Amino acid sequence: MAVSTAPTPTTSSLSFSHLSFFQHKKTSFLCTKNSTVKRKCEHRGVHVKCMVLEKSSAGEAKKTKRQSVYKLQTLTSWLLKQEQDGIIDAELTIVLSSISMACKQIASLVQRAGISKLTGVHGAFNAHGEDQKKLDVVSNEVFSNCLRASGRTGIIASEEEDVPVAVEESYYGNYIVVFDPLDGSSNIDAAVSTGSIFGIYTPNDDCLLDLEDSTTLDTVEQRCIVNVCQPGNNLLAAGYCMYSSSVIFVLTLGNGVFSFTLDPMFGEFILTQENIQIPKAGKIYAFNEGNYQLWDDRLKKYIDHLKDPGPSGKPYSARYIGSLVGDFHRTLLYGGIYGYPRNKKSRNGKLRLLYECAPMSFIVEQAGGKGSDGQQRILDMQPVEIHQRVPLYIGSIEEVEKLEKYLS
Ligand code: AHM
Ligand code: MG
Numbered sequence: 098m099a100v101s102t103a104p105t106p107t108t109s110s111l112s113f114s115h116l117s118f119f120q121h122k123k124t125s126f127l128c129t130k131n132s133t134v135k136r137k138c139e140h141r142g143v144h145v146k147c148m149v150l151e152k153s154s155a156g157e158a159k160k161t162k163r164q165s166v167y168k169l170q171t172l173t174s175w176l177l178k179q180e181q182d183g184i185i186d187a188e189l190t191i192v193l194s195s196i197s198m199a200c201k202q203i204a205s206l207v208q209r210a211g212i213s214k215l216t217g218v219h220g221a222f223n224a225h226g227e228d229q230k231k232l233d234v235v236s237n238e239v240f241s242n243c244l245r246a247s248g249r250t251g252i253i254a255s256e257e258e259d260v261p262v263a264v265e266e267s268y269y270g271n272y273i274v275v276f277d278p279l280d281g282s283s284n285i286d287a288a289v290s291t292g293s294i295f296g297i298y299t300p301n302d303d304c305l306l307d308l309e310d311s312t313t314l315d316t317v318e319q320r321c322i323v324n325v326c327q328p329g330n331n332l333l334a335a336g337y338c339m340y341s342s343s344v345i346f347v348l349t350l351g352n353g354v355f356s357f358t359l360d361p362m363f364g365e366f367i368l369t370q371e372n373i374q375i376p377k378a379g380k381i382y383a384f385n386e387g388n389y390q391l392w393d394d395r396l397k398k399y400i401d402h403l404k405d406p407g408p409s410g411k412p413y414s415a416r417y418i419g420s421l422v423g424d425f426h427r428t429l430l431y432g433g434i435y436g437y438p439r440n441k442k443s444r445n446g447k448l449r450l451l452y453e454c455a456p457m458s459f460i461v462e463q464a465g466g467k468g469s470d471g472q473q474r475i476l477d478m479q480p481v482e483i484h485q486r487v488p489l490y491i492g493s494i495e496e497v498e499k500l501e502k503y504l505s
Pocket of ligand 2: 256277279280281453
């Protein structure tokens with residue numbers, strides 16, 4: 098330990114026993130702990146304050162800021178940073194904030210569903226003739242209200258609305274938001290994971306929709322439908338919020354996938370994962386195998402192959418929640434494949450292109466994965482109607498491509 102001239106740091110809380118360089122009789126001095134880290138210290142009365150100086154590989158000392166362990170990035174501050182960086186404009190920032198607000202409200206409603214008597218069916222059917230749950234209806238209202246209040250949304254299309262709705266209170270922006278306010282709602286009464294899914298487009302008048310049969314629709318509704326029918330390739334942003342043991346908000350603006358966790362202590366989404374990359378392959382599959390006998394023989398062969406232990410003695414694992422958001426989120430993090438195929442009873446499967454398959458495909462591609470209907474890329478598909486269903490295979494790129502080979 099080479100200390101040239103020992104000072105008398107009697108009351109300092111710092112130990113000087115390992116300082117290798119020290120300049121005495123100066124208020125500031127350099128101290129070195131090892132060959133790469135240097136500290137600049139100053140006497141302040143009886144105290145000594147030290148600041149880290151770091152040596153770069155080129156040998157130049159540079160100042161580094163200490164990162165506070167209390168520094169959290171909220172969704173709001175992250176969105177503002179995206180705006181400052183020119184990735185989104187102020188209008189889209191407002192729309193996304195409104196969506197996150199709707200998700201917080203829905204999260205609270207889902208968590209308290211049993212207490213607030215919000216379990217069970219509403220007593221009506223949605224556009225697809227499906228039983229609407231009370232929370233389906235309430236969540237749709239929450240989502241719509243938040244988007245209306247943003248004043249930046251021109252048209253909304255929801256799983257729970259027959260036709261897209263024009264929002265009168267749009268001041269600026271006119272974004273088109275498509276959403277499924279509460280996906281997997283058959284799971285609600287058992288408190289199993291559910292989620293909200295959304296996608297955002299700019300208005301587009303070049304839609305190739307044949308409106309000949311829509312003689313009953315008024316002009317506003319026709320305009321809405323034309324604008325909403327855009328391929329996933331046009332998506333500006335997409336995301337989902339999962340209501341599970343944690344409330345997770347996953348978002349892409351076309352520059353990677355980011356995940357935020359709702360901190361229940363202060364009611365804010367906090368950035369918890371940046372630039373999520375889905376594993377290239379993964380031995381987990383999520384299909385509703387109850388439909389096996391209704392599937393195409395090529396698909397049955399594919400599933401049989403997944404269950405074959407092969408030389409490794411380890412078949413794929415089956416995991417199926419029956420909630421697209423939950424099954425997708427696990428697939429995004431662990432790898433594997435999620436599928437909702439066509440079958441003899443539902444020629445186009447069950448999931449909807451606009452507000453389920455396209456947003457999820459945008460997210461998965463941003464994470465390095467793939468979304469396909471078995472033959473073609475979901476994002477290339479031009480919707481021909483709002484509630485159009487398509488088969489969906491989504492997840493790790495190698496797994497989806499393997500399935501496509503079986504189906505070809
Ligand atoms: P929903 O939008 O009416 O809730 O239906 C979509 C859900 C998906 O979340 C889930 O993957 C699928 O339906 C489950 O369907 P099934 O019960 O036929 O397996
Ligand atoms: Mg749904």
